[in-house]
Amino acid sequence: MAATSNKPRVATVSLAGCFGCHMSLLDIDERLLDLAELIEFDRSPINDYKSFDGRRCAVGLIEGGCANEENVRVLRDFRTHCDVLVSVGACAINGGIPALRNMVSVEECIDEAYRSGLTVVNPDGILPDDPELPRLLDRVRPCHEVVKIDYHLPGCPPSADTIWNALTALLSGAPPELPYPLIKYD
Amino acid sequence: MNAPITITIDGVEVPATPGQTILEAADAAGIYIPRLCYRPGLEPYGGCRVCMVHVAGRACAACTQPVSPNMVVENDTGELQEQRKMIIEMLFVEGNHFCMFCEKSGNCELQALAYRFGITAPRFDLFFPKRDVDASHPEILIDHNRCILCAGCVRASRDLDGKSIFHFTGRGPDRRIAVNAEAQLAATDADVTDRALDVCPVGALLRKREGYRTPVGQRPYDQAPIGSNDQPEEA
């Protein structure tokens, strides 16, 4: 990668998401080549860079909401380094599937997942307690409840066209304006 | 008494019949006023407040306000559209609307209105209320997470089916739909042929095993906004 490139930098991350939105990003198919002409990826699962190197990013694409303290830390890191933050997909926008646990207490959730769930085999009832593991939040939050988010691309996932449409608009300095068929919640 | 009259909606003169509501006259004239709790053939409810219009500067619900001669109605104004949008966002944050796995997605009027209004995210914090699902009936499902309290099922069961299976319980934020039995729907005389099952604008009251039949892309609100003239009928 050319460290001296003047191309706008784009960072992406999947927080409490399923990577489906990233799949949808890859789903722009041959337009990936056009994208590579337009931008340079900063930290992203696509290049496997795991942290910002201090340069400003034009755009940060956030998949997933905030389910634990690491999600919050990473999201704030994105807010610090990116000029424009975009929530991509249902989880980032309203918590999505991970937020189904918001109607249940964390205690019950953990119990179901590690002790009493039908398919769980855990005779000693051990709960994961490695200090490396980030602690859970009391409930899963949409990204815009944690940091200021500039734009939202709904969908589960948003279609490749939606992402392409929005990203190219942003790179040209315009706010993304989605035509009717591209605003979808499913 | 029933001699036709004329009213004006957004500057367009349209014919109306005494006894009609503004919404009925607008529909007859092909003018779309956004709405959620209105159902043709059911007693007007006036609960969702999406169809608010202005008549001589006064706000009223188009679904309950009768027409009167030479009435001047404002419908498509920036102020009203903003208010409608905010009401739709309120309904989204009040319940648990997980569109990605809802059988009604693509054919849901709440979702369709949100699309029409270009809502990409709710501006209010989500409530994430704890609500029940009643799957007790072999053929019918009630998912209170998705209920918007439009009273469609209450009215249809009472007035069309003659059964009064549904009613409201609680008040304020705790208001809910309840069934006419000590516990669950299975204990009522609800039947899969009840017309009450046809009126839910969202995915709160559903016939089981009927979801996901229409391919994505061909569902009623996939291509054109609710209120357009070229919408396909749900299969």
Place this chain on the structure above:
Amino acid sequence: MTAALASAIGEICDGVGRDPTRLLDVARAVQERFRCVSTAATDHIAKELGVPRGDVDGLVSFYAFLSREPKGRVVIRLSDDIIDRLHGFDRVRDAFGRALGIEPGQTTPDGAITLETTSCIGMCDQAPAALVNEVVVTDLSTDRAREIVGDLRDHMEPARLVRTFGDGNNAHDLVRAMVNNNIRAEGPFVLSELQRGEAVSKAIGVSPAEVIRAVKTARLRGRGGAGFPTGMKWEYARNAEPPDGSRRKFVICNADEGEPGTFKDRVILTERADRVLAGMTIAGYAIGAEEGILYLRDEYAYLQRYLEHLIDERRGDGLLGPRILGTDFGFDVRIQMGAGAYICGEETALINSCEGKRGDPRNRPPFPAQSGYLGCPTIVNNPETLCCVTKIIETGPATFCAHGSPASSGTKLLSVSGDCHAPGVYELPFGLTLRALLDRAGAADAAAVQVGGPSGTMVAPDHFDRRIEFDDLATGGAIMVFGPDRDILEIVRGFMDFFVHESCGYCTPCRVGNVILRDRIARIIDDRGEPSDLDELETLSQTIRATSRCGLGQTSPNPVLSTLESFRSAYEQRVEADPDGFRRSFDLASSVCLTVSPDARPSSGGREPSP
């Protein structure tokens, strides 16, 4: 037990002639007897009255004083409004809780005593106050709370908690309440002495049209707050046709005084109920109604027997009944008890409640004057309005108009409470300045005054020269005074708690919007607000006001809107933008869960991403 329940419910239903429109009365009676309307009771009532089970269940779940789960034999309901809070509500609540060993919302394990909080019970001039079953206890302190619990444990007879009776009719044999009237200014129309029968005999000596003309000439406007011209309302109802085959029309007196900080109707009903009944009779004569309903809020149940006695007396005097004063005009009154719902002060909700339904307001049109109670033309008037009517008939409209201001004739009863030396009821001519009232009430250092209760206007000192009249500070009469040490936002939060609790939930903006408003105010109080919150409060408030279905939602954002205007600095001091773009409303430390082995967790937590 089931057989006993069934037969008791059978009797209760027989007592109302198995009339489904008396469902509220039936449910109240069952509640009183069995301490709840249980699932089994719901089934029995539905069967006896021939209504869907859901009608009973829906009703029971709507009213705060009805319950599905059994309450204690004694229920202590602590009045929780902002004025009670100013006067030590929290301490009193905790004292009751400690003495009983329970939290509000719970019942002692022996099933004896339930502790609850409830919306304003109309005793702000002697706050903190509570209802013990239907017995009112006032001027509570922590000591008094402990005493009350001790006494109840002893004898379980709430009536014995009253040691000294209040003034006037509070000491009447059928009232026996420790409530005080606190009448501070007795005006010429409502609180003045009256001679029973004078107004009614004068009224029926002229034609109904002349009665309406007199009310119109006096420019009488409704005293409940909205100020609709009374004569016009009566004329609509007079000209309205009852539904086919019926000749019935109705006069309803709305004594469901529930606006926090209002208690003037309590005093009217205690001291001048005769005038209210006369007013109802005159209204009946004017519109052609033979039936009246006095809708009394459950919080004032201690006045019920006394009011029934007065009705009986008037029947004996020929002032109520089939042939009033020997004429062909007949008119009679029944009392409809409420069951704890502020929304029932909204006239169409009140009519639904009278019909034994949930207190959801109705769609308008039709208006009650065309189609109200049982579909018949109905007028709903405030007790104070009806008192004014009698005086207009007695002394003529000119005397009435000689008081007050051009657009607001006559006097207004004002319920003054809060940070002042002389809380109580003032009958004063319309048009007086707020400052003049505050001077009389001994509130020289008032820093803010809420005029009209939570749904009214918060007035700052630089506007104390505004006038109490329909064209300026319109009010149903609640004047809540706040001293310089009070936190404006806490007051707003208290008001929003009230609206959230009392919304019927029928329409979206009121049901959802008020919750959002309340939570946003709480966020600002917690120092987690951002400047953009103020704009959002404003637009949200405007939407709720513009789109709600009834007066409750249309006025519920007023505390926010009026304080954003008059006390903006109270908000601005507490909001701040985060320069990093992090939302101040989100607090990581308090949002993290220590579910798993709290001792094994490092305090910083969170895996650092590998470079």
